[in-house]
Amino acid sequence: MGVQQLDNKAARRLFLDRHALAEQPVGPAKGDDLLALIHRLGFVQLDSINTVARAHDMILFSRRPSYRPSSLTRLYETQNALFEHWTHDAAMIPMDFYPHWNLRCRRDAAMLKARWRNWRRDGFEEKFEVVLQQVRDQGPCCSSDVGKDEKKTSGGWWDWHPSKTALEYLWRSGALAVTKRKGFQKHYDLSERVIDSALLDVGSHPDEATSVDWLCTAALERLGFATSGELAAFWATVTAKEAKDWCANKLAKGEVAEIDVIGDDGSVRRSFIHPDVADKAANIGDLPGRIRVLSPFDPALRDRKRAERLFGFRYRVEMFVPEPKRKYGYYVFPLMQRDRLIGRIDMKARRNDGTLNIRALWPERRTRWSAAKTTQLEAELSRVARFCGLDKVEFEPNWLRDPV
Numbered sequence: 452m453g454v455q456q457l458d459n460k461a462a463r464r465l466f467l468d469r470h471a472l473a474e475q476p477v478g479p480a481k482g483d484d485l486l487a488l489i490h491r492l493g494f495v496q497l498d499s500i501n502t503v504a505r506a507h508d509m510i511l512f513s514r515r516p517s518y519r520p521s522s523l524t525r526l527y528e529t530q531n532a533l534f535e536h537w538t539h540d541a542a543m544i545p546m547d548f549y550p551h552w553n554l555r556c557r558r559d560a561a562m563l564k565a566r567w568r569n570w571r572r573d574g575f576e577e578k579f580e581v582v583l584q585q586v587r588d589q590g591p592c593c594s595s596d597v598g599k600d601e602k603k604t605s606g607g608w609w610d611w612h613p614s615k616t617a618l619e620y621l622w623r624s625g626a627l628a629v630t631k632r633k634g635f636q637k638h639y640d641l642s643e644r645v646i647d648s649a650l651l652d653v654g655s656h657p658d659e660a661t662s663v664d665w666l667c668t669a670a671l672e673r674l675g676f677a678t679s680g681e682l683a684a685f686w687a688t689v690t691a692k693e694a695k696d697w698c699a700n701k702l703a704k705g706e707v708a709e710i711d712v713i714g715d716d717g718s719v720r721r722s723f724i725h726p727d728v729a730d731k732a733a734n735i736g737d738l739p740g741r742i743r744v745l746s747p748f749d750p751a752l753r754d755r756k757r758a759e760r761l762f763g764f765r766y767r768v769e770m771f772v773p774e775p776k777r778k779y780g781y782y783v784f785p786l787m788q789r790d791r792l793i794g795r796i797d798m799k800a801r802r803n804d805g806t807l808n809i810r811a812l813w814p815e816r817r818t819r820w821s822a823a824k825t826t827q828l829e830a831e832l833s834r835v836a837r838f839c840g841l842d843k844v845e846f847e848p849n850w851l852r853d854p855v
Contacts, residue, residue, distance in 0.1 A: 454721070457676065457729055459713045463761050463790045465675040465732035470751040471514045472787065475739050480515035481522035486532050486545065488514060493673045493685070494542040495523075496748045497535070499635045500770070502782040503800045503807070504839050507543060509746035509784075512838055519838075528631045534646065535629040535637075539687040539753065549650045554662040555688045556625035563620055575616035582617045583626065583641075591630050591640040594618055663689050667697040675732070676712055676724040681757065698723050715763035738789040742824070742831045744796065745785045752785060764792040764815065778855055779813060786812075786828070793818040798832075805842035807832060809850050816854040825851075 457465070467473045471491055478484065488511065489495055498506035511518045523543070526532045533543045536552055537559070544552070567575060582597055589596075598614025611619070618639055621627040628645035629637045643651060657665070670685035671677055677685075683694035701707040702723070710724045745752060747768055752758050759765050766785060769777045780797035787793065797810040809832065814820040832844045 454709050454711050455729055456711045456713060456719075457724075457732060459715055459717075459761070460790065461729075461732045461735070462676070462712050464735040464738065465728070466761060467738065467751065467790060468732075468735050469673055469675045470749075472743070472751060473735055473738050473790075476514055476516055476741065476743060478515055478517070480511065480518035481525070482530075485511070485515070485518065485522050486526055489526075489533065489543065490545050491673075492750050493669065494538050494544045494750075496538070496750070496753070497541045497543060498746075498748050500782060501800075503784070503798060503835065505635075506746045506748040508838075509744070510749055512835075513743050513745055513749065516834055516838070531645070531647070535632075537623065537687070539684065540748075546647075546650070549646060550655070550657055551662045551665050553625070553656045554659060554666075555686075556623065558688065560620075560624035563623055567616060567620070574613040575611075575620065578614045578617035579621060582614055582621060586627065586639065586641055591638045592618075593633075593636050593638050595636075663693050663697060667694055671707070671723065671725060675728060676710055676722040678720065678722050681754065682723075684754065714760040716760075718760070720760065740789060740827075742793070742827045743787045744831060744835055745787055747782065747784065749785070758792070762792045763817075766795070780810065788827075791815075791818070793824075794820075800839050800841055802841070805840075807836040807839065807841045807844045809844065809846045811847070811850055811852050813852045814854055818854075820851065 464473060471488060480488070492510075495507045495510050500506070503509070504512070505520075507523065508518070508520050511523065523533075527535070527543060532546050534546050534549055534552075535541065535543055536555065538544070564576070578598070585597060586592055594615045597618055598612045601612040601614055618627070622629060622637075622639055626642060627639040628642045630640040630645050631638045649655065666686050666689050667682050670682045670689075674681060674685065679694040679698045680691060682698070683689045683691045689697075698707065702709065705726070707723045708726045708729075710722055710729060711719045712722050713719060747766070752766060755766055764785070767778075769779060769783070770781050774781075779795060782799075783795045783797050785792050785795050792815065794812055794814040796812045799808050799810065800806075801808050812828070818824075829844065836842070836844050
C-alpha cells in the first residue's frame with residue numbers, strides 16, 4: 452500500500468487547528484483556561500519589541516481576545532504555573548514540563564560554556580560562586596545588580612560583563628530561575644526558591660531517552676505532521692539524529708506513519724504523522740471568517756519555511772534590514788482569514804495620543820481586497836487598539852498598497 456497523501460487544504464487546517472487558530476477566537480483567557488491554551492501551544496515566545504504589543508501578548512490575544520497581560524503575569528509570578536527558559540528562543544513554558552528541561556539545562560551548560568569562551572567573555576566562570584552567593588544573601592536580582600565593579604560599555608549582548616554572563620549562564624544551566632520580569636528585565640533567584648522541590652529532585656528526573664521521547668511526541672502532537680528536522684527544531688533541544696532515530700523507531704512500531712503533505716505550490720514533502728490524525732484532519736470544518744492580526748513570532752509562523760510551503764506566504768522580519776532596503780517595514784504583522792494568510796500590515800501604537808497608526812497594508816497576490824474586507828479589518832484593528840489601551844485607529848493616506 453502506498454503512502455497516504457494529505458492535500459494542502461487539509462494540511463493547512465490541521466496545522467492551524469493544532470495552533471488553536473481553527474476555532475472562533477472566543478472564550479476565557481485567564482487562570483486554568485489560559486494555562487490550558489499555553490499547554491496546547493507548548494510554549495509562548497517572549498519578545499521585547501513593543502511596536503503595538505509584545506509578541507507573547509499578541510499570540511494569546513489573537514486566540515482569546517478577552518486575554519489581558521496581567522493574566523499571564525499572575526500565572527507566572529503568583530501561581531508558579533509557568534517557567535521561563537529557552538526553546539528556539541526565550542519562552543514561557545508550562546511548569547509541569549520542567550523535568551524535561553533538565554536535559555536542556557545540561558546541554559546548554561556544555562554548549563554555552565564553549566561558545567561564550569570564544570566570544571571574549573573571559574572570566575565569567577570565575578564569577579559563578581560570587582553571583583550565586585549574592586543571590587543567596589540578597590534575594591532575586593537582575594543583571595544591573597551584579598558586577599558593579601566591572602567595566603560596562605554599551606550594554607549590548609556582545610558587551611556583557613563577566614558577572615552578567617555568569618548570571619545568564621547559571622539560569623540557562625538550571626542553578627537559577629527567572630522569577631519575574633520588570634520592565635521586561637529578568638530577575639533571577641535560586642531555582643529551589645522558584646521551582647517546586649518535587650520537580651527539582653534529581654532522583655526523579657527522567658533519563659535522556661525518556662525526555663527525547665517526550666519532546667518528540669509532544670512536538671508531533673503540536674505540529675500535526677512533521678519531518679524529523681521539524682520535530683528537532685520545535686523545542687530546539689533534541690538533536691537532528693535523535694529526532695531521525697525516534698521517527699524510525701516509532702515507524703517500525705507502527706506508532707507513527709509516513710504521509711506525503713502537499714504544499715501550496717503542489718510540491719510533496721514526506722512527513723510523519725500519528726496514524727489517526729489524517730482522518731481527523733479531513734473532518735475539520737470551515738475556519739472563522741474574522742480577520743486576525745498575528746504576531747511575527749506567532750507559533751504558526753515561527754518556522755518561516757514551513758509557513759511558506761503550506762500557505763505560499765513568504766515572511767521575513769526586516770527590523771535588522773536598513774530602512775531603504777526594506778520590502779515592507781520594520782515590524783510588519785501578518786493577517787489571517789480562515790485558512791489563508793491574506794496580507795501584512797505595517798502599524799504602530801502612538802501611545803502619546805492614543806492612536807493605532809496604520810501606515811500600509813499589502814494584500815497577498817491571490818487576495819482580492821474589497822470594501823467588505825476593509826470593514827472586517829477595521830473591526831479587528833479596533834479590537835487590537837482597545838487591547839493596547841488606545842482610543843482610535845488612524846489610516847495614513849495611500850495605506851492600501853499593491854501586492855509586492
